[in-house]
Amino acid sequence: MINLKYFFKGFASIKGVGSPAIALGASFIAIGALLKNLGFSIQESIFSTFLTYALPGSLVMAESMLIGASLINIFIAVWLVNARLYPMTVSLMPLLMHKNQPRWKYYLSCHFIAVSSWLIMKDNYENIGKENRIDFWIGIGTATWSVAIVSTVIGYVASDFLNKDILIGLAIVNPIYFICMMIGAMKTIQISLSVALGTILGPAFYFLSPEWCILFGGFTAGTIAFLFGEKNGK
């Protein structure tokens, strides 16, 4: 059903110099502590990371609960901040699809799409034969997802020991990891331009609309980068 050789090869991506474990761990430890302070039980905290597994979404959920937002407002706010997962999925899944593989694997494993696992897969897919990529991906996903769940538990249990200065330190790790990963991915004109323009336009659009700035800024930046790259040899 799942080729274990490729599964474990993917799973092993959490080891080594490119490991996302520290960045993922740091941010989900912070989430665990945050959820405890919000009044979640440990089971509820585990359940939250288990089912959502997307950091900005969990943060928005926590913020919305603090201000007492309604369920429909929580749904919209989370959907908005996690809508980036749509282009990420569309630009990953065609690389993994193979006629010999059952479709349920794709619909189930899309749950593992998060920034770190996505960047790792994008960095490694060319080294894996197309038929085996989905099993490799499920390995990466299981590994990063497990780190997130375990870290949520650690953060929940250790929340009394995590003072404000440590939590501030933990909050920077994830952005730093993503920046470094993206710089490493800037190998074509299109990707380099997408990253550079997105970095400028995301915050710039914040002045027009704080809620929509990521989607508007990202869409504008990505489209300009695409058109420029198509005209100038990718």
Place this chain on the structure above:
Amino acid sequence: MANNILIVIFVTSLATYLSRFLGVVSAEKIKETSKMFRWFNCLAYSTLAALIARILTFPSGTLSEVDYLIRIIVVILSIAIFYLTKKNLVYPTLFSVIILSFFSSYL
């Protein structure tokens, strides 16, 4: 309004899975060699960059308590370490958490 925590978790995960699910549905019709694929690839990277830049310039949580200048310095130093260590990801991430905790306790 006090919502049941389990329902909130469920709503959050549904709102998140929706984008992933629709992504797979669309991906079934898109070839990896097509223009459409390249466009979405650009959109994915640019949206990520926009998200990270937003988190760092207009943070909402604990990061907002750190001075703007310190955030920029930590980012630049971490990128420098990333290059100095031949694109090792462990060192810059470890460095960033230590240096920022240090800055926020002593400055």
